[in-house]
Amino acid sequence: MPGALRVRVVRSAEELSPGLDALVSASGAPFYFGREFLAAYEHYPVQAVADRYYLEVYDAEDELLGFAPCHVQADPLGALGLAPGETALVSNLWHCPDSHLVAVQRRPEVAAALLAAMGRCAAEAGLTRYGFVNVEVGSPSAAALEAAGLAGTPIDKRYALDLSSFSTEDDYLATLSGSTRHEYRRQLRRAAEAGAEMSMRTATAHEEAERFRLLEISAARFGSAGYYDAQRIVDFLGMMQKAARINEIRLDGELLAIGILFAEDRKLHTWAAGYDRERELPFSPYYLLHASAVRYAFELGLPVLEGGRRNDDFKMRFGMAQKPLAAYLGPDERS
Template identity: 30%
Template sequence: MKVWWSVFNNGSATYLSAVRDNNRLIGVAPLMVKGEEARFIGDPDVCDYQDFIVAPKRGKDFFEALINHLRGEGISRLDLNTVRADSKILGEFSRVAENLKCEIFCDPEDVTYELDLPGTWDEFLGMLTGKQRHEVRRKLRRLNEAAEVNYRVVGGFKEVMDEMETFLALFGLSRSDKATFMTGQMATYFRSLAETMARENLLKLYFLDLDGTPAAAVMCFDYDSTIYLYNNGYDGRFSSLSVGLLSKVLTIKESIRKGKKKYDFLKGTEEYKHRLGGRPVPLYRCQVKLG
């Protein structure tokens, strides 16, 4: 959020509300305010889903304090886009808001896909349909027959920063819409995001090299037992070898090797997510009239 604010601040004012009980932090609301409306700091284009940060079993106290404080500051609307079906917003926040006579409107907005990772690569292949298992094996075999394959993981801060330009170049080469998306301002955001996350050891870049040439790259967040697929790119010259898909497949294989428990494909309904075993998790846009 700090990175997004530093690059995209749109004239809103920050509203970082921390609620404490006897000097003990029970929750944080990372919001920005413009006029009478508050929303999460960030943007759906680069933030797949968001939520409030709340201590266990303190949701009621936190949300009551937050809503009352927002009302006291003259805030009449909350626009919370995008949130998961299992978020605190669709859970305890909604119940508290209704009790405080707020009006809540939540509509389906998008979907994210998640995959529970098994213990071994062979178990993962066994989870796929027979057709998809055959396709993954066939495409990997064809890739290895066509070129000398080197799949590398970049995680150290200096190494990530050294490789970001390669990632951005591959991102722009993927499709015309991706090239249009990656404006100068957006590239600044990606570089700053990578720098910030890599400093905390929360970011990995995965590169698929063919005969020494970077053919595809994937950017993932690495937090606790979950890998989050944030973005990717590939050189269209190698599209016949399915490098875009296989670069993601290999991140799953590496995640299993590292003992990760979950793989989050993040927002979007691309068919490959379903084919690789992901299950859909609905995302909603919630708007709240505080009254």
């Protein structure tokens, strides 16, 4: 019953329920709702976080039913229309390409309990806006939030490639248009002729920040300057070695492109990428990043390659399904 629910507010990842990871796994939510990711981002936030409120919903028998990691953040992608310098309390982080109401059964009363608690935490922090961002339209999380009284506002799209029906890279390529398939193979052939090298490795505890400057440069080129910080990324990856992978493209020993991926039970997440667009080359490093990720997903036997947000045309050409995302925000007291 709704009246029997209670919400525990936790201010540090170290204090999260021991049963959280089991709930995240059972709910189908991705790795970035788990303790390891939240602790790493808490210690080394890639994008500045002013404060955090982890919300855990329990029933009368003290069973953990729901969870929402909420962070006081600005809006680096300009998705919410916040005023300059304004922050909001939202779940999850902007560096997570989709958000979930973490629960095995996403009931409206669980959503309502979380939203009421978010409203109280936002008021405590002196904020007028709170809610969930990057929720997939039509998902169980979206349905629960709508049943709790919120309307979704479209803000973005993310992409995912279903590889479950393919046995090989060639099987996947056969589903693409002839021109796309030809261009894919042409780019890889030209890269091989030039001597380019594609590699995938596990992240280490001592990555070199300079390698990740390409992420900063690429984000700025696409209008999101400051979205990545190379040193913060290196520090963050030091706590995420179990799942983090580094995708690198090199030519004559020089780094042309770099990507960060995370591997979990059924998905390979392409989380961040940057590449050199200033150097004249007979091939596109971005094509090689994509090809390397596809091949690695097949190598690991993972049925889904998560493509993240933006670069819509390329991702759709290469068979990724578009997933519209919405924000579900509580009432703005200014309006």
